[in-house]
Amino acid sequence: MRPNLNSVANLHYHFPLLRFSPIFSRAGFFYNPVVGSQTALRSAAKSSLSTGAATTSRLLLRRCTCTTMATDPPAVPVRDEIELTEVERKIFDRLLGTLRKFNLTTELRVAGGWVRDKLLGKECYDIDIAIDNMSGSQFVDSVKDYLETVNEVAQGDCVIARNPDQSKHLETARMRLFDQWIDFVNLRCEDYNENSRIPTMKFGTAEEDAYRRDLTINSLFYNINNSSVEDLTGRGIADLKSGKIVTPLPPKETFLDDPLRVLRAIRFGARFEFEMDEDLKEAARCEEVKNALAAKISKERVGTEIELMISGNQPVKAMSYIADLTLYPVVFCFPPNYQPEVSEGCQTSSSSYINLFPLNILWDLSTFSI
Numbered sequence: 352m353r354p355n356l357n358s359v360a361n362l363h364y365h366f367p368l369l370r371f372s373p374i375f376s377r378a379g380f381f382y383n384p385v386v387g388s389q390t391a392l393r394s395a396a397k398s399s400l401s402t403g404a405a406t407t408s409r410l411l412l413r414r415c416t417c418t419t420m421a422t423d424p425p426a427v428p429v430r431d432e433i434e435l436t437e438v439e440r441k442i443f444d445r446l447l448g449t450l451r452k453f454n455l456t457t458e459l460r461v462a463g464g465w466v467r468d469k470l471l472g473k474e475c476y477d478i479d480i481a482i483d484n485m486s487g488s489q490f491v492d493s494v495k496d497y498l499e500t501v502n503e504v505a506q507g508d509c510v511i512a513r514n515p516d517q518s519k520h521l522e523t524a525r526m527r528l529f530d531q532w533i534d535f536v537n538l539r540c541e542d543y544n545e546n547s548r549i550p551t552m553k554f555g556t557a558e559e560d561a562y563r564r565d566l567t568i569n570s571l572f573y574n575i576n577n578s579s580v581e582d583l584t585g586r587g588i589a590d591l592k593s594g595k596i597v598t599p600l601p602p603k604e605t606f607l608d609d610p611l612r613v614l615r616a617i618r619f620g621a622r623f624e625f626e627m628d629e630d631l632k633e634a635a636r637c638e639e640v641k642n643a644l645a646a647k648i649s650k651e652r653v654g655t656e657i658e659l660m661i662s663g664n665q666p667v668k669a670m671s672y673i674a675d676l677t678l679y680p681v682v683f684c685f686p687p688n689y690q691p692e693v694s695e696g697c698q699t700s701s702s703s704y705i706n707l708f709p710l711n712i713l714w715d716l717s718t719f720s721i
Contacts, residue, residue, distance in 0.1 A: 487535030
């Protein structure tokens, strides 16, 4: 018998993935800038479940299940060096000019995602500068003083105070140069308390900073002083080339320090279609890690990661990873006052239902109520 999709309750039952939306999203639903109506969602759902849809669902389920099977990691084209845009060159020239003007021995490194994306030949406008011997705000003040000597001025600057409750563990200084915001923060290392994901922060070396990061592919630096890529974990570039998702330190230790890294590993694995390391997957399935994810990470932070997965280029793959790693009950748990019936096989059927929708359609559930 074909499901009745004329009520929100039935939509939630037959489309189990939709049920978590009022729990995790900041506004209480997933925002959809493209298509946004209850009618459109019902129409798509009815169409997908019309005559012959049972066969289609089985085929889709098989296809989704196959995405979690182990295969040889793909060879990923990675550049030997980073090519700077004209704007990036101007920005870095001003920063180096600051060092020369005030005889600073500071080493400036671009950290994380910008380095990864540039090596993959992708443009990235998220420049985070790591500084080795002063705070970000101190260096920004020096840059502003230097700009005055060359008759230039920053287009804006600010300091974002640390806010551990919102996962902001260190003060960050921001400056706008050539229509682009740049973040400045000192290199650091972290010590975690077993009952919190809020670490004790202190100044660290570049190597300590690299090893504290979530994944090896996100641990690379671009040293602005000598225009070189630094792979201080010794395997960031190799993992990027082989398409692997690996943690710099043992994965269980990394995840227990900050359980949100489990979801970040899934998101980047799906986004780049990289293969997750077997030890990483084993750690993610560990009950201790799942309990830490449930206890330490706020629903808002989980929701942010899920939104990024759903709006990314591989939402089905991301949901398949969550199911394969047995994280579904932790990630999509219900609040105590809302315990609906859970349909059998919802972990895998959610991926199938996502696959029924065109990738350019996101869900606007603002008209849905529970």
